[in-house]
Amino acid sequence: MINKTERREHAQVEVTVDLVIFTVRDDQLHVLLIERGQEPFADWPALPGGYVRVGEHLDGAALRELQEETGVDGSRLHLEQFRTYGDPERDPRGRVITVAYLALSPDLPIARAGTDARAADWVPVEAVLDGQIALAFDHVLILREALERARSQLEYTTIAAAFCTEPFTVAELRRVYEVVWGFKLDPSNFRRKVTRAHGFLRPTGEHRSPEIGRPAALYRCGAARLLSPPLLRSSDVADAQFTTPALR
Structure with a gap:
């Protein structure tokens, strides 16, 4: 008592x-x-x-x-x-x-x-x-x-898609990572990693035609909630030639 x-x-x-x-x-x-x-x-x-x-x-x-x-x-x-x-x-x-x-x-x-x-x-x-x-x-x-x-959530979960309006392109998804992390990413490395991540992206079979360049494939977020393998903030996805100051 x-x-x-x-x-x-x-x-x-x-x-x-x-x-x-x-x-x-x-x-x-x-x-x-x-x-x-x-x-x-x-x-x-x-x-x-x-x-x-x-x-x-x-x-x-x-x-x-x-x-x-x-x-x-x-x-x-x-x-x-x-x-x-x-x-x-x-x-x-x-x-x-x-x-x-x-x-x-x-x-x-x-x-x-x-x-x-x-x-x-x-x-x-x-x-x-x-x-x-x-x-x-x-x-x-x-x-x-x-x-x-x-920032940490972007490494280990599929939460980055919450910033995107579906359907979206890999380039649009990459820009989310760049804006949140505060530095540029290598487009080829990023595309390879996110398209190989189990259940992260679901292709729609459709494409969006930009004003310049090739049509870009469109995706929706897949069923996965965790990124496997994770997409770490490391030099293997960063484009050192075009890095920008990170948000403090």
């Missing part, structure tokens, strides 16, 4: 959800940010999110907050929990633990703000990571770790 002294030592905790939503727009990796309409950090950009309601499941809270703050329907996104953040000083309102979600999707429409968000917009990830844009709370840390999670 817990006595009154022990009970007072227990932290009074609030629970929130925060969402890192990545998409590829204009050949850059973008993240969805809102402008906070309330204190603390009023007018600051932040990740979408909010408090979990009584009796509400975490996934349900994430989907609700996403819809309320940005107008984005999370049911059509790849959405997964990736970490919980509980630093006692992370929120000036008190002890707030947040469950962070990673979401991935093809090019999404312009977001609309709602509830306590004054604005919502897609922002290049690099603009945040290089310090051009400061985020509220510990959201830069959450963003950095979500990016690394997404």
Whole structure:
């Protein structure tokens, strides 16, 4: 039985959800940010999110907050929990633990703000990571770790297809890897690896004719969820002649 002294030592905790939503727009990796309409950090950009309601499941809270703050329907996104953040000083309102979600999707429409968000917009990830844009709370840390999670997922799972609108070409899929990883890949090596990966791509039998060059085969994502063999961020797929600075 817990006595009154022990009970007072227990932290009074609030629970929130925060969402890192990545998409590829204009050949850059973008993240969805809102402008906070309330204190603390009023007018600051932040990740979408909010408090979990009584009796509400975490996934349900994430989907609700996403819809309320940005107008984005999370049911059509790849959405997964990736970490919980509980630093006692992370929120000036008190002890707030947040469950962070990673979401991935093809090019999404312009977001609309709602509830306590004054604005919502897609922002290049690099603009945040290089310090051009400061985020509220510990959201830069959450963003950095979500990016690394997404990069790792591309190595071992078929999640890259979540950034593509089906049907897609191998070149379009390769561009997803390049944008997320932050460097160019050798086209021939990449094609060989992804087309040989068990269950990753499913040919449609159709082709897309570009303005210049040969028609490109079209694919859909196969049934596999894990890449076998994995596609590692290593020199055997990188094109050293055309490398670009990686996102920090």
